[in-house]
Structures are given as structure tokens and as C-alpha cells.
Amino acid sequence: MRxxxxxxxxxxxxxxxxxxxxxxxxxxxxxxxxxIGAASLWGYVLVVAVIAVLxxxxxxxxxxxxxSVRRIYGFLLVIFLMNALFxxxxxxxxxxGIVQLSRGGMEQGFRVVGNVVLILVLGNLLTMTTLxxxxxxxxxxxxxxxKFIGVPTEEVAMILSIAIQFIPTLMEETELIKMxxxxxxxxxxxxxxxxxxxxxxxLVVPVFISAFRRAEELALAMEARGYRNAQNRTRRKKEPLAxxxxxxxxxxxxICLVQFLLRRC
Amino acid sequence: xxxxxAVQRAVFTAVCIGLCVVLPMAFHAIPNAxxxxxxxxxxxxxxxxxxxxxxxxxxxxxxxxLSSLITGMPPMAYLPSMLIELATYGxxxxxxxxxxxTKKLYADLYISLVVALLAGRIVAGIAKALIFAAGKYTLAAxxxxxxxxxxxxxxxxxxxxxTLVVALMxxxxxxxxxxxxx
Amino acid sequence: xxxxxxxxxxxxxxxxxxKVEALKEITCTIATGDFVGIMGPTGSxxxxxxxxxxxxxxxxxxxxxxxxxxxxxxxxxxxLLRQMVGVVFQEPENxxxxxxxxxxxxxxxxxxxxxxxEITARVQWALETMGFDFEKIRNQSPLALSGGEKRRVAxxxxxxxKPQILLFDEPIAGLDPYSRQHFLHxxxxxxxxxxxxxxxxxxxxALAEYTRHLLVLxxxxxxxxxxxxxxxxxxxxxxxxAFGQTEAQKITTLLAKNKLxxxxxxxxxxxxxxxxxQELAGGGPG
Numbered sequence: 001m002r003x004x005x006x007x008x009x010x011x012x013x014x015x016x017x018x019x020x021x022x023x024x025x026x027x028x029x030x031x032x033x034x035x036i037g038a039a040s041l042w043g044y045v046l047v048v049a050v051i052a053v054l055x056x057x058x059x060x061x062x063x064x065x066x067x068s069v070r071r072i073y074g075f076l077l078v079i080f081l082m083n084a085l086f087x088x089x090x091x092x093x094x095x096x097g098i099v100q101l102s103r104g105g106m107e108q109g110f111r112v113v114g115n116v117v118l119i120l121v122l123g124n125l126l127t128m129t130t131l132x133x134x135x136x137x138x139x140x141x142x143x144x145x146x147k148f149i150g151v152p153t154e155e156v157a158m159i160l161s162i163a164i165q166f167i168p169t170l171m172e173e174t175e176l177i178k179m180x181x182x183x184x185x186x187x188x189x190x191x192x193x194x195x196x197x198x199x200x201x202x203l204v205v206p207v208f209i210s211a212f213r214r215a216e217e218l219a220l221a222m223e224a225r226g227y228r229n230a231q232n233r234t235r236r237k238k239e240p241l242a243x244x245x246x247x248x249x250x251x252x253x254x255i256c257l258v259q260f261l262l263r264r265c
Numbered sequence: 266x267x268x269x270x271a272v273q274r275a276v277f278t279a280v281c282i283g284l285c286v287v288l289p290m291a292f293h294a295i296p297n298a299x300x301x302x303x304x305x306x307x308x309x310x311x312x313x314x315x316x317x318x319x320x321x322x323x324x325x326x327x328x329x330x331l332s333s334l335i336t337g338m339p340p341m342a343y344l345p346s347m348l349i350e351l352a353t354y355g356x357x358x359x360x361x362x363x364x365x366x367t368k369k370l371y372a373d374l375y376i377s378l379v380v381a382l383l384a385g386r387i388v389a390g391i392a393k394a395l396i397f398a399a400g401k402y403t404l405a406a407x408x409x410x411x412x413x414x415x416x417x418x419x420x421x422x423x424x425x426x427x428t429l430v431v432a433l434m435x436x437x438x439x440x441x442x443x444x445x446x447x
Numbered sequence: 448x449x450x451x452x453x454x455x456x457x458x459x460x461x462x463x464x465x466k467v468e469a470l471k472e473i474t475c476t477i478a479t480g481d482f483v484g485i486m487g488p489t490g491s492x493x494x495x496x497x498x499x500x501x502x503x504x505x506x507x508x509x510x511x512x513x514x515x516x517x518x519x520x521x522x523x524x525x526x527l528l529r530q531m532v533g534v535v536f537q538e539p540e541n542x543x544x545x546x547x548x549x550x551x552x553x554x555x556x557x558x559x560x561x562x563x564x565e566i567t568a569r570v571q572w573a574l575e576t577m578g579f580d581f582e583k584i585r586n587q588s589p590l591a592l593s594g595g596e597k598r599r600v601a602x603x604x605x606x607x608x609k610p611q612i613l614l615f616d617e618p619i620a621g622l623d624p625y626s627r628q629h630f631l632h633x634x635x636x637x638x639x640x641x642x643x644x645x646x647x648x649x650x651x652x653a654l655a656e657y658t659r660h661l662l663v664l665x666x667x668x669x670x671x672x673x674x675x676x677x678x679x680x681x682x683x684x685x686x687x688x689a690f691g692q693t694e695a696q697k698i699t700t701l702l703a704k705n706k707l708x709x710x711x712x713x714x715x716x717x718x719x720x721x722x723x724x725q726e727l728a729g730g731g732p733g
Contacts, residue, residue, distance in 0.1 A: 008337055032341065068337055116340065123333065123341035132335045139330075155275060160327060162279035163286075167335070170280070170287045173541070178291060179503045180542045184555040184604065185529040197421040202554065203291070204307065204425055205432045205544035208284070209590065212438040215280040219273045227272060432544065436590040 008127045014059030015244070016129040021138035023245040027252040028126050034256040035118045039263045044114065046262070050255055051121055058125050065124050069117050076113050083109035132167070136160045141238070162218070170211055177206045268440045274316040277439075278324055281308035281316075285328025289338045303339075305329060305347075306418065309355045310426055314377060315439055318359025325355030350389035357381040370442050374427045382419050448514055448531065448611040448643055450477040450500065456508030457495055469495045471667045472509065477645065477660070482638045484658035484675065485647045486691050491664040493647045494536075497614045500645065501534045513612075526558055533610030537617050540597035542604070548574070548592075549585040552604045559608060573603040576633070595626060606637075613637065615646040619653060631657050651693040655679060655715050663690055679714045695719040 011017075016024070031050065038044045055065050069076075084105040094101045130138075140157030147153045181202045188199050269277075288304035309328055313321025329347045333339055339347050361377035433439045457470040470492045477483050485493050498504045500511060502518050502525065510517045518528055536542075545551035552570045561569065571581045577599040589600050605613070615634070619627045631653055638644045648654055654661060654675065661678040663671040670690070671678050682690050688697070699713045699722075709722040 008335070028341075068340070072340065119341045123337060127334055127337055130334075132331075135331070135334045139327075156323060156327075159275050159279045159282065159323065160331070162276060163282035163327070163331065166280055166283035167286055170283050171290070174287055174291045176536055177542055179498060180534065180536050180539070183501050183503055183529060183532075183534040184542075185526070185558050185608070186554070187558070193417055193420055194424060197424040200425065201428055202542075202544050205429060206542050207288075207291075208308075208311070208429050209432060209436050209438065209544075210541045211280045211284055212277060212433055213436070215276045216273070216438055219270070219276040222276070223270065223272050431546075432590055435588045 008124070009131050010060060010064065010128045012059045012129065014057060014129065016054065016058040016125060018244070019129075019248055020239070020241055020245045021130050021134040022141050023241065023249050024126055024130060025135075025138050025142060027248055028122060030252045030256050031122055032119055034252075034259040035115055035122070037256070037259045037263060038115075043259055043262050046255070046259060047118055051118060051125075054122075054125055058129055060125070060128055064128065065121055068124060069120055072120075076116065079116070080109040080113050083112055132164050133161075136164045166211070166214070169214065170207075173210050174203075174207050177210070178203055181206075269316070274320050277316055278312055278320040281312035281324045282327045282331060284308040285324065286332040286335055289332060290336060293338070303347075303418075305332065305351065306354060306422060307425060307429070309351045310358050310378065310381060310422060311429060313355040313358030313381065314362050314374065314426070314430065315433075316359070317363070318356050321355030321359035322352055323355070325352035346389050346393050349392045350385045353385040353388045354381050357384040368443060370430070371427055373442065374430060375423060378422055378426055379419065382422060449479050450612065450643070451512040451515070452476070452500070452509070453512070454509035455496075455499060455506050455511060457492070457499060457504065458507045468667055470499070470506075473664075473669045474509075475662060475669060475672050477643065480638070480641050480643055481660055482635075482644045482658050483646070483660045483662060484654040485645065485662045485664065486649070486651075486654055487664035488690070490666075492667045493664055494616055496664065497534065497616055497645070497647060500612075501532050501614055502528045503534070529555075530559060530608045531610055532612045532614065533605040533608060534614045535602055535605050535616065535618060537620065538598075539601035539605070540594065542601055543589040543597060545589060547586050548589050548600055551589045551600060552607050555604055555608045569607050569609070570603075573607040574600070576606060577603045578629075579603070610642065612643045612645070615644070615648075617647055617649065619648065619650055627653070649691075651679075651691050652715075654691075655693045655695075665690060676712070676714050680712060 019027075031047075034050070035047050038047055055062065058065070085101055092100050092102045136157075139160060140153070143151065143153050143156060184202075186199070186202050188196075188203075285305045285308050288307065292304045305328055309321065309325045312324035326348055329339060329344060329351055333341055333344050358377050358381035361380050362373060365373045365376050367373055367376070430439075434441050452473055452475050455470055455473040456468065458466055458468045460466055473496065485496065487493055495504065499506055502511075505519055510519065512518070513528075513531070516523065543551055545554065549567075549570055552573055553566050556566045556569060559566070570585075574581050574584060579596075579599065584596075584600075589597060592600065613634075618634075619630055622630065627650075634644055634646070635657060646654075646658065658675050661672065661675045662669060663678060663682065671681060673681075679693060679696065682688065683692050683696055683700075688700070692700075693714055695713055695716050695718060698719060699709050702709060707726070709719075709726065713719050713722050
């Protein structure tokens with residue numbers, strides 16, 4: 001399916017849409033920690049409630065927010081089974097050789113699957129309310145402190161923003177090349193592994209060649225226009241964070257703290 | 266590979282990061298493709314080999330991160346272990362290609378790739394065992410999941426990556442490693 | 448190998464849920480051995496139409512029949528479809544990947560069932576048709592060739608399967624006038640040998656002078672179709688050339704503005720020349 005330069009982004013004006021990406025990214029990771037830290041039933045109730053509120057705040061229709069969960073349904077089943085049958089926990093319910101269905105394993109299975117689903121939904125909420133360009137700008141901002149340990153943050157920021165700008169073109173080219181090769185009879189099957197790998201050459205080689213060609217053109221253009229290093233680039237003025245951004249950050253941190261306090265009980 | 270300017274390396278890295286986002290989507294439409302190997306490994310390894318270890322490292326970190334944030338692949342839950350694995354690939358492949366000097370292109374590439382892939386698996390495995398599943402990983406499970414799945418990935422990268430490097434050299438997009446004199 | 452397109456539609460959904468209709472209810476028939484041009488503004492669905500005819504996308508509505516059989520029906524031989532229909536996309540040189548020209552051109556014949564010597568013979572024929580010396584070019588790296596050579600190798604790769612239908616997406620865009628001439632000449636020869644040609648182009652002169660029928664697309668709809676001359680004349684009359692007119696037509700308009708009115712049937716430079724000669728000889732039609 002066609003991917004827009006905006007990825008999974010769904011336009012909107014909800015609270016989540018209006019939050020600054022520089023706050024949304026850390027909040028996401030904080031909430032992810034809260035999910036992983038859930039150790040009891042109340043712990044899970046907390047995070048599920050938080051996520052439900054977030055879905056409301058995002059203005060996104062529920063099916064959209066959980067779409068990707070349905071896609072990996074099979075995968076989740078495998079993870080659950082692997083834990084349930086191989087965990088080797090207490091309370092063995094049945095066993096066939098090395099396979100042991102245990103209560104501990106099933107609990108663990110639910111926990112792992114639950115974590116994956118919750119983090120997935122959190123991730124969706126992030127990607128659906130944030131434009132890719134906002135994401136890279138936020139990343140560039142957030143890595144600024146690394147400057148103190150010698151990381152060339154301006155150069156990294158520039159590379160990230162060039163990468164983002166290339167994505168739509170690369171996407172189009174890849175689609176065209178794929179279709180052209182399929183039209184010539186390319187097949188990506190085969191029993192034997194080396195053959196299977198080799199069958200991707202007609203797709204992978206042209207894609208990389210055309211991508212590197214564009215890169216070379218850009219590099220030449222940049223050098224021709226006197227580009228020397230990323231420090232001297234003119235930058236757009238950064239918008240200051242709003243009250244809601246600080247509020248969101250505080251609330252998320254509090255939620256995480258509560259979660260870890262709950263673990264103590 | 267040392268003859269490229271800083272700007273060239275930067276832009277090539279940007280393109281590799283872009284491909285980290287684009288390739289999984291393209292392969293997604295092909296049945297069974299993503300299951301055997303992650304298409305994201307290719308641009309990261311290539312970036313390390315061609316542009317050097319700092320850029321390989323950046324590609325290994327930024328590629329999966331951006332891909333997850335923009336397209337949702339890989340799902341956030343798998344991001345940390347992928348980050349560690351791919352960052353190691355980019356870093357080690359870049360380091361190795363500078364250290365190795367057999368005067369034969371293919372030998373250099375194979376050695377660098379094998380070491381990078383092994384290192385990546387080992388580091389990611391250790392990280393997983395220590396951080397993410399503290400204590401619950403048995404040695405058997407670790408060995409199984411990492412080395413049995415290593416083999417197909419290794420074969421695929423060993424076939425695809427040298428082919429890519431040679432193609433890029435033939436197209437004169439990257440400098441020849443051992444230019445034929447005279 | 449006639450092509451029947453019946454109520455063909457193609458739509459897709461954006462992540463935001465919005466529906467995009469790339470093609471809406473296209474119906475037309477292309478006879479065997481015809482040379483058909485497809486024209487229309489950017490975004491009118493021309494490339495999508497080619498992709499559908501080549502079986503690279505599935506229509507969301509309607510059907511495409513080759514010699515009466517629906518190509519998207521269950522059980523249709525896809526392998527055969529790939530051999531029968533050849534597509535040359537824009538900048539086909541981007542598809543090259545193999546270590547030698549011979550291997551790249553032979554790629555399409557992998558599942559053709561031909562024997563090794565037969566494949567080599569085909570590859571030789573295809574490369575020679577594109578003006579190459581087989582022995583000189585066969586072992587060269589396709590990636591190291593010049594731009595023009597790359598394009599010809601890419602086209603040879605499509606020709607190698609001896610397709611009965613050839614689809615071209617803007618084949619002459621970006622070519623210098625000499626290469627353009629050369630290409631159109633070669634396409635005409637192939638067409639005369641019996642291959643059906645469908646060519647998307649923005650080049651009005653190429654369409655006017657080489658194609659026999661035209662399809663005009665705008666915003667996913669087929670707004671006109673028919674013999675090339677008639678379509679150009681109708682387009683000028685109904686839309687004042689908004690969807691494309693030849694240089695000769697533009698000159699005719701300019702002359703008319705300056706009180707020199709030529710007959711409406713001027714489409715090509717030849718028409719223009721004879722009309723002007725008539726005008727200068729005795730003035731006025733008839």
C-alpha cells in the first residue's frame with residue numbers, strides 16, 4: 001500500500017496532536033517503563049486506564065489505535081505458548097517430555113503478551129499523532145546534551161532530517177523497481193536458502209544503486225554550494241514548550257512513580 | 266572507502282537510514298520475506314562497511330528508531346534489542362573493514378561481516394539476558410534462539426552484501442577498495 | 448492479443464481513512480497489433496492503468512481481458528502473463544542489477560522453459576535489435592555503461608521474452624532528439640512486426656505522428672478515445688487544447704488570432720505544411 005511521507009500519521013487537532021514532540025517522545029518511554037514495571041493486577045489496571053484516557057485524548061477512532069495489534073495476532077499467540085509451555089515454573093498442570101504447561105508459565109505468557117500489546121498501542125498513539133518531521137526535530141533536540149561527550153549533534157540532526165526527506169522518494173523508487181522486476185518474472189520464493197537470498201538481488205541492488213545515486217547528487221550539490229559542516233547552518237527558532245507539555249511530562253512521571261510504588265505493596 | 270568526503274559519508278548514511286525505514290515496508294508485501302531476515306540489517310551493515318564505524322553506529326541506532334516511530338515496524342516492544350543488535354552491526358562492521366586488509370575485497374567483506382554479525386548477536390543476547398528478562402533466560406534458550414537463527418541471517422547477508430558493494434563500485438558510486446593499477 | 452478493459456476502477460485508502468480513486472470506470476478495447484497512445488495530465492492515472500494491464504496491480508472494480516480471458520481470474524497463468532506482456536517503466540535503467548549485460552537481459556527468461564542455447568540466442572537477438580554488438584557488450588557490467596546504453600539494455604531485457612504486448616511509460620522523456628527519433632523508429636518496426644504497443648507520453652508530436660489510437664485520461668476518467676487525429680481535433684474543439692495539443696495545432700491557433708485561418712483538421716506538421724501551401728497557392732479551402 002502506498003505510504004505517504006507522513007507514515008502512519010492521521011491528521012487531527014486533539015490534545016495529543018498538539019503536544020510538543022519533544023515531550024511526547026520522553027513521555028512515551030516513561031509510560032513504557034510504567035507498563036513494564038506493572039507487577040500486580042492493580043498495576044495493570046493503572047496502565048490500561050491511562051492508555052484508555054490517552055486514546056480518548058487522541059481523538060483517534062479505537063479501531064485505528066489497535067489496528068497493528070490485530071496484525072500480529074499470530075505472533076502473540078506463539079509468544080504466549082512459548083512462555084506457557086517452556087517456562088518451567090511452579091504449578092505444573094500437564095507435561096509431555098520437555099514441554100511443561102505450567103500456571104506460572106501461563107501467567108508469564110499473559111504478562112508478556114499484555115506488555116507487548118500495551119506498548120504497541122502506546123507506540124501507535126505516538127506515531128499517529130506526530131508527523132515524521134516533528135519526530136526528527138524532537139530527536140535532534142533531545143540529543144543535544146550528548147554534545148558534552150563529544151557527539152556531533154548538529155551533524156546527526158542534519159543526517160536525520162535528510163533521511164526523513166529521502167523516505168518518500170525511496171519508497172516510490174522501491175515500489176517501481178519491485179513492479180518492474182515482477183513484470184520481468186522475478187520470483188521471491190525457493191526452497192533453498194541461498195537461492196532465496198539471491199532472488200532478492202534484483203530488488204535490493206537497483207534500490208541501493210538508485211538511492212546512492214540520489215545521495216551522491218545531493219552531496220555534490222551541497223559541496224558545490226559551499227557546505228562545510230553542520231554547525232554553520234541557519235536554524236529555525238525553536239518554539240518554547242507550553243503549559244500542557246510540562247503538565248503532560250509531570251503526569252506521566254507521576255504515573256510511573258505510582259507504578260513503582262505499587263510494586264512495593 | 267576512506268576516500269569519501271565527510272559530506273558524502275553523511276548523505277550516504279542518511280540514505281541508509283531512509284532505507285532502514287523503507288525496506289521493511291517493501292518486503293512486507295512479499296510473503297515470508299521478513300520472517301527469515303530483517304531487511305533492516307542490510308543498510309546498517311552496508312553503512313558501516315562503506316562510511317566507517319561512527320556512521321555505521323548512527324545508522325544502527327537511528328534506522329530502527331525512526332522506522333519504529335514512523336511506520337511502526339519493528340513494534341516498540343522489540344526496539345531496544347534491535348537497537349543494540351543493529352548498533353553493534355554498524356559499529357563492528359565499520360571497525361573491522363578498517364582493520365582487515367587481505368588485499369582481496371571479498372575476503373575483507375566476509376571477515377568483517379561474520380565478525381560483525383557474531384558480535385551483534387552476542388551483545389544483543391547478553392543485553393537481553395541481563396536487562397530485559399533478568400534471570401529467566403536459560404542458557405539453552407539463549408543458545409537456541411541466537412545461534413540457530415543466526416545461520417540463515419548470516420548466509421543471506423554474506424550473499425547480498427558483497428554483491429551490493431561490488432555493484433556500487435561498478436556504478437562508480439563508491440570508490441574501489443583495491444583499485445586496479447595501470 | 449486483444450485487450451478489453453471493462454469498467455476498470457482502482458481505489459485505495461490512505462492511513463487517514465480517506466479514499467483515493469485513481470481510476471474510475473475505464474472501458475475501452477485495444478485491438479491486436481494496434482499502436483495506442485495514452486495521454487493526460489500528471490496524476491490522471493496513466494501509470495496505474497499500465498500497471499493494471501500488466502497484471503501488477505489488482506483492480507478494485509471491473510476487469511481486464513486478454514483475448515477474452517480475465518487476467519485476474521483464479522487460475523490464470525501468471526507466468527504466461529509475464530512473458531506475454533512487457534512493461535518498460537520510466538527510467539528503466541534503474542532496474543539493472545546483474546554482473547553482466549547478458550545475465551541481466553536473460554533474467555526475464557528464467558522461467559520461460561527455454562533451453563540454455565535458446566536463451567542465449569534470444570538475448571543476442573534482443574541486444575542486436577537495440578543496436579548492440581553482442582560479443583562486445585555481453586560481458587560488460589550493466590552498471591558501468593553510459594546512460595543511453597543502460598536504457599537500451601533495460602529495454603532489451605523486456606524484449607527478450609518476445610512479448611505480444613509492450614507497454615511504455617514515458618519512454619522518451621529526457622532523451623535527446625536523436626535518441627527520441629531512434630526509439631520511435633524502433634517501436635514502429637516492432638509494431639509492424641505484430642506487437643501491440645501502448646505508450647504513455649506527454650510528447651504530443653510523438654503521439655500525433657506515431658500512434659493510431661489515443662486514450663485521454665483526466666482525474667482517473669477516460670474523457671476521450673478514438674483514432675489519434677480525431678481525438679486531437681476534438682480535444683482542441685472542446686477543451687481548447689487544455690489536455691494537450693500538438694505544436695502544429697498551436698501554430699494554427701496563433702495564425703487564426705492573426706486573421707490567417709487554416710482548416711481545423713491540422714494536427715501534424717505535414718497537415719500544417721499542406722494547409723499553408725494551399726493558403727499561399729490560392730487562398731481559402733476548396
